[in-house]
Amino acid sequence: AQSVTQLDSQVPVFEEAPVELRCNYSSSVSVYLFWYVQYPNQGLQLLLKYLSGSTLVESINGFEAEFNKSQTSFHLRKPSVHISDTAEYFCAVTQTGFQKLVFGTGTRLLVSP
Amino acid sequence: DTAVSQTPKYLVTQMGNDKSIKCEQNLGHDTMYWYKQDSKKFLKIMFSYNNKELIINETVPNRFSPKSPDKAHLNLHINSLxxxxxxxxxxxxxxxxxxxxxxxxxxxxxxx
Incomplete structure (x- = not known):
């Protein structure tokens, strides 16, 4: 079975500062990894995903995540955050080909001016 | 052009009632799911259907019954709330x- 740990329940940052949201996973088989974002009172949106290939994946709004197999991590980073990035961020894992997403407990990113 | 839509958006009801939530997707996908997000924002899968066939049932009380009339729809019926x-x-x-x-x-x- 897979599991996901997001150690930080809340990360406060100032606008234009860099941020890293941590995600570690546990699995005995190969996995796919995802980051989803949930803006206040909205549904989940796929931010980025790692399926195979390059270990560094990027989103269209400046976020990136790097798959590190040896450290079983998939941390999310952004070099300069905006107020509009304030949201809940969920890391998720699924066993390849199995389609059962297991989510972490989420990290609330709070960006202030 | 909503890809995955749900109705209703909000549902307020009394204990003991029976209610349904509807879901429709226009992406042409074969597999549909229901997840529950609790008050602490924790997300957990409940059910998964592939082409109208139940493939994942995650220890959910049998008061919850998913129904898939076709592969574009997956409804969730809850008895005795x-x-x-x-x-x-x-x-x-x-x-x-x-x-x-x-x-x-x-x-x-x-x-x-």
Missing amino acids: ELGDSAVYFCASSQPGTDTQYFGPGTRLTVL
């Missing part, structure tokens, strides 16, 4: 082989 059923329920869909799930906007269920 309890306070602990209050949550946000998300529908999702995916195409086998892609492992990427697309979520609906959620239905916030409040049981009084």
Whole structure:
């Protein structure tokens, strides 16, 4: 079975500062990894995903995540955050080909001016 | 052009009632899911259907019964609602082989 740990329940940052949201996973088989974002009172949106290939994946709004197999991590980073990035961020894992997403407990990113 | 839609968006009801939440996807996907997000924002899968066939059932009380009339729809019926059923329920869909799930906007269920 897979599991996901997001150690930080809340990360406060100032606008234009860099941020890293941590995600570690546990699995005995190969996995796919995802980051989803949930803006206040909205549904989940796929931010980025790692399926195979390059270990560094990027989103269209400046976020990136790097798959590190040896450290079983998939941390999310952004070099300069905006107020509009304030949201809940969920890391998720699924066993390849199995389609059962297991989510972490989420990290609330709070960006202030 | 909503990809995954759910109705209603909000549902407030009394304990003991029976209610349904509807989900429709226009992405042509074969697989659909129901997830529950509790008050602490923890998300957990409840059910998964592939082409109208149940493939995942995650130890959910049998008061919850999913129904898939066709592969574009997956409805969730809940009998004898309890306070602990209050949550946000998300529908999702995916195409086998892609492992990427697309979520609906959620239905916030409040049981009084």
